Amino acid sequence: DIQMTQSPSSLAASVGDRVTITCRASQSISGYLNWYQQKPGKAPKLLIYAASRLQSGVPSTFSGSGSGTDFTLTISSLQAEDFATYYCQQSFNTPYTFGQGTKVEIK
Amino acid sequence: QVQLVESGGGLVKPGGPLRLSCAASGFTFSDYYMTWIRQAPGAGLEWVSYISGSGSTMAYADSVKGRFTISRDNAKNSLYLQMNSLRAEDTAVYYCARMTIYYFYMDVWGKGTTVTVSS
Numbered sequence: 001d002i003q004m005t006q007s008p009s010s011l012a013a014s015v016g017d018r019v020t021i022t023c024r025a026s027q028s029i030s031g032y033l034n035w036y037q038q039k040p041g042k043a044p045k046l047l048i049y050a051a052s053r054l055q056s057g058v059p060s061t062f063s064g065s066g067s068g069t070d071f072t073l074t075i076s077s078l079q080a081e082d083f084a085t086y087y088c089q090q091s092f093n094t095p096y097t098f099g100q101g102t103k104v105e106i107k
Numbered sequence: 108q109v110q111l112v113e114s115g116g117g118l119v120k121p122g123g124p125l126r127l128s129c130a131a132s133g134f135t136f137s138d139y140y141m142t143w144i145r146q147a148p149g150a151g152l153e154w155v156s157y158i159s160g161s162g163s164t165m166a167y168a169d170s171v172k173g174r175f176t177i178s179r180d181n182a183k184n185s186l187y188l189q190m191n192s193l194r195a196e197d198t199a200v201y202y203c204a205r206m207t208i209y210y211f212y213m214d215v216w217g218k219g220t221t222v223t224v225s226s
Contacts, residue, residue, distance in 0.1 A: 094168075
């Protein structure tokens, strides 16, 4: 199975900050990397697919980059509604695996 | 609008069965792969299973293989997950999600249904 490792596991930031979350795969997954946002008690929401493609309706403050084994999710200017947990997920092969999550909290 | 609504969750004893359903609306159901994802209390996301649009191809996580069966009824726009021999570690919120065959990402999610396995 492909292991997905996110860092950090949590971070505290202020509104307006630039936030970067990294995700590393245990083997190359080409560009088969997706990012989701989850708020407490809610279903996950797709933000970025295919490593860098912004899902329709997602603010342009979100961006993704990377290929192979190393990927990044960047929030260019953190908004109040962005405080949530973020997961990366590889869709290169089954079993599709998720990172452990990064919780973004208010500083 | 595009919507997925899960149902069928509840409290079940270890070893027992449970069948989850997911009703889809607002899109051509048979055009899409569908998948189940679960989240144990306080834990991260775990992919469980997927099924192709025609229902001819399925895949399962090792943790549920041989115990869970995914199926679909395209005439009813419905997805199912038959869960047998349930264990305490199957306790989770179960989400159904629509999956594209382009990069296999999950672009539409239901709100989830809770399964609790306990005596």
